[in-house]
Amino acid sequence: MRWNETEYAGWGRVQTAHGEIARPERVSSLEAILSEGSVPAMGKRRSYNDACLNSGGRAIDMTRLDRIISFDADKGVLEAEAGITIGSLARIFAPLGWLPKIMPGTGFATLGGAIAQDVHGKNHQVSGSFGQHVLSVTLLTSGKRVIATPSRNKALFKATMGGVGQTGVILSAKIQMKPCPGEMVMVTERRAEGWDEFLSMLDTSTATYSVGWIDTTARGDALGRGTLEEGELAAGNVLKHKGTLSVPINAPGFALSAPVVRAFNSAYYHKVPVKGRTSVKPLDEFFFPLDKIRNWNRLYGKRGFYQFQTVVPTAQAPALREMLKQIAGSSLFSPLAVLKRMGPGRAGHLSFPMEGYSLAVDIPNRRGAQALVSELERATVAAGGRIYLAKDALASGDAVKAMYPEQGEWAEIVNKADPEHALETDMTRRLNLRSTT
Amino acid sequence: MSETWIILGATSSMARAFSRQVAGEGARVLLAGRDIDDLKRAATDLSVRGAKSAEAVAFDARNPESFGAVISLAEKGEGMINAAVFVGSMPPQEDIDADPSLIDGTVIDSFTGPARFLQALAPIMEARGGGTVVGIASVAGDRGRIGNYVYGAAKAGFATYLSGLRNRLTSAGGHVVTVKPGFVDTAMTWGLPGMFLVASPDAVAASIMKAMKKQKNVIYTPFFWRYIMLIIRHIPEFIFKKMSI
Incomplete structure (x- = not known):
């Protein structure tokens, strides 16, 4: 896999990072990269800030892993690779009568990104957040595939929802969609x-x-x-x-x-x-x-x-x-x-x-x-x-920890999943987000 | 629509984008390549995106014995059989300079392998009264340059082959589109220095679809490469040989 040394930024473009990026097009190439150690992943970089930046380090661009893995047309259960965008899901499935339950404000958000930030949509008051409709997630963590669901590897699952990519690279996820009458x-x-x-x-x-x-x-x-x-x-x-x-x-x-x-x-x-x-x-x-x-x-x-x-x-x-x-x-x-x-x-x-x-x-x-x-x-x-x-x-960091009282519990789970702190990003370092004290 | 599309080299991102386009029109798609696990994933993806059916099938441009199974699988479908060729390999020129035997593989992947395959497919297309072949050549084939002239030579050979195949299939009602992409944002070009005006695989796929519908013979994609190459082809050799572009 070739690494592209480049300057990159989040959507707000105030913060930038310089580092090497790989963009695997197949699962096997992603696994080959991660077998040598964890690397933080990013999608379409629609977070505004430094959530996806890894200055001086490496990052994986997941946008070419964008395939639908399975679809149950009776139940509206979809599994797809993390790099697919919510906008393409809407385009593909609305004509078939299904829509992601949660649609963030940009269709360019990827499935993996929607999970990592536990995004919400215009129906939050009725339907909750994106992660509440995730049925399972497949992570590549410390070189191994781990499947987490609300009942299996429960703690890891919860830490992954809104977990800013710190529990492992999100390879794919299964979500429940909702019926929709048209486009x-x-x-x-x-x-x-x-x-x-x-x-x-x-x-x-x-x-x-x-x-x-x-x-x-x-x-x-x-x-x-x-x-x-x-x-x-x-x-x-x-x-x-x-x-x-x-x-x-x-x-x-x-x-x-x-x-x-x-x-x-x-x-x-x-x-x-x-x-x-x-x-x-x-x-x-x-x-x-x-x-x-x-x-x-x-x-x-x-x-x-x-x-x-x-x-x-x-x-x-x-x-x-x-x-x-x-x-x-x-x-x-x-x-x-x-x-x-x-x-x-x-x-x-x-x-x-x-x-x-x-x-x-x-x-x-x-x-x-x-x-x-x-x-x-x-x-x-x-x-x-x-x-x-x-x-x-x-x-x-102190302000964020005050706003998020469960941060310490989260950090403990995450530090177990990624003991070498290889998945840290500019944001987790800025906020000292992974500290348990 | 009861058409079959054979996609050679189906794991590439350009092939993926093109396959999604023909799947969206309801075609039966055969994804031919070496990484069967990956192709199976791609096949499911295409089925959900509207393909009549999608299957993965083993194909290796360097192993002509793999060709027969692909062709007989294609023949099981009714209607026209079409083929899109996305295979090719581009080792860095300095690797080739160090080990000239790499030339053989490059020429097989980019030219003689797919040409042998198409040669075997052509009589079946003729018997069915037509069909379309899309062949990915390259702007690198328009003129030999110091940076990648082995790859360029192989693609030039393939482009000439496609021209002849077009000549042959036209009388049977078939059509051949030669596609000459400039820089496309694929795994092949990822991280290479000197890339500019890079096109997305989706944009290339869309322009191929348009070219097929309009029965174009040779397209450059994005279109402006036609003019860039027009200029490059017309630089007199006595000047060109001293240049490094």
């Missing part, structure tokens, strides 16, 4: 004129899928205004998939400067009529709206961006409102901001979700960005909330 989604959009109205709309929504877009530039009475999208799967086929656009080069700094974002957000808000509107969209347009623009991360220019995502318990909504106020006052906002109701569902020790409200915002890497994120992280800890390990790039 469409019936979408209803409504305006929320301010924070309180937005929360009550989220609380009373009975839709299977719901997600709020929030205007982070709005201040005063309009603080917290935005639009709520609710969706239900619908029948119908997509005859011709629309093409994608691409951002070919890094955009200049002013592309997403404060006045531009303010103007964009206002237009975006007012696009939804006062009375709301309902439309039928193809699955991928509803679930993966940004995938239509390839390399959209280049819009933030070559300095990249941070994404900050926090969840706070339901009772702490006022704390979240304060965070939003801080963002709105900072001029470091961006068009992309998501407010969501979360349920309690989570599958692993380090899974992000908790019952409450989640806010996710992109923060361009400009002066003051790091300080703002640190502020928001402090506020999260104070509110008894959590930040998302797929996104955070700046937190300290």
Whole structure:
């Protein structure tokens, strides 16, 4: 296997790593690599931060191991290699009447990545997290194949869900899918004129899928205004998939400067009529709206961006409102901001979700960005909330351990599976995530 | 659609992408290659992706005795028999310089092996009144360059063979598409220095499908390689021989 020495980054592009990457196309080549010692694996690198980076070391690109291993068309049980993307699963299986139960915000996330970050989707409040629908996972750990399920190798299984790749290289996984009537989604959009109205709309929504877009530039009475999208799967086929656009080069700094974002957000808000509107969209347009623009991360220019995502318990909504106020006052906002109701569902020790409200915002890497994120992280800890390990790039280990009380238990299981710490990444080192004290 | 596609060298990523395209159109697919375990995995994948059926079958370009079983398996299907050739090997030129016997294997993998196979298949295609052959040649075959002229020579031989086969099969209603990819993002090119304008295997597969539907004879993929090679082919030899590109 040839190793490609290269510079690589996560989706936010603030952090980069230099190291050697192998990209096996067959299971036998992957096994040959791992027989000489464990190497951390990565998928399509859609985590925003350093979760998949291994500076100075080696990493395995799993994206060419992307085959379907078995499919039970009666029960909707699918087993596939870890490198297949959730978007391709949706494309292949929706016409056959099945859909992954959890669809993250980008179809480019791989099956292995969805497990390693225990991702959630727009139906979290109803259906929980990705790992809760994993029936079994095959790991290559210390050169051996290990199968873990919720009843067999239980501890290892739990540590693998949201386990940021530390229990072994995820070779393949079996998941339960849900029946789906077609390739469409019936979408209803409504305006929320301010924070309180937005929360009550989220609380009373009975839709299977719901997600709020929030205007982070709005201040005063309009603080917290935005639009709520609710969706239900619908029948119908997509005859011709629309093409994608691409951002070919890094955009200049002013592309997403404060006045531009303010103007964009206002237009975006007012696009939804006062009375709301309902439309039928193809699955991928509803679930993966940004995938239509390839390399959209280049819009933030070559300095990249941070994404900050926090969840706070339901009772702490006022704390979240304060965070939003801080963002709105900072001029470091961006068009992309998501407010969501979360349920309690989570599958692993380090899974992000908790019952409450989640806010996710992109923060361009400009002066003051790091300080703002640190502020928001402090506020999260104070509110008894959590930040998302797929996104955070700046937190300290102590803060993360405070947010994730099961971290010590997780580290013990992981350190048994990978005693040489060969699977550590820049993120686990930054957060000292594998320490048991 | 009751067509059979034989995919030679089916473990390669370009072959995988192409197989998924024909599977999506409901073809019966025979995955021929050496790594049977891997091909069996690929076969299941293709069945779920819409293939009428998909099977793995042993094939080694260097062992002509393996050819018969592939062809007779293909004959069991009704309708047209098509073949796509993705086999080939490209040892580094400096390895060949150190051990010239590597030339034999390179030429068998990239030219004479698949040519012998197609030669045996051609009468069956003629008897069934047509079918399509897709042959992967290379831009490296358009002009011998210091970096990989043995591989280039083998691919040039294969391209000439395909041209003759096209001539032969056309009268029987068949068609041959010669595909000359530039740099494709495969295990063969992974980590090689000097790669630029690299195409994904999926993009190459899509352009092959388009070329088949339009009955194109020779395609470069991505398309701009036609112009790059046009220029390279027209550099006068007295200049070219002093260049290192």
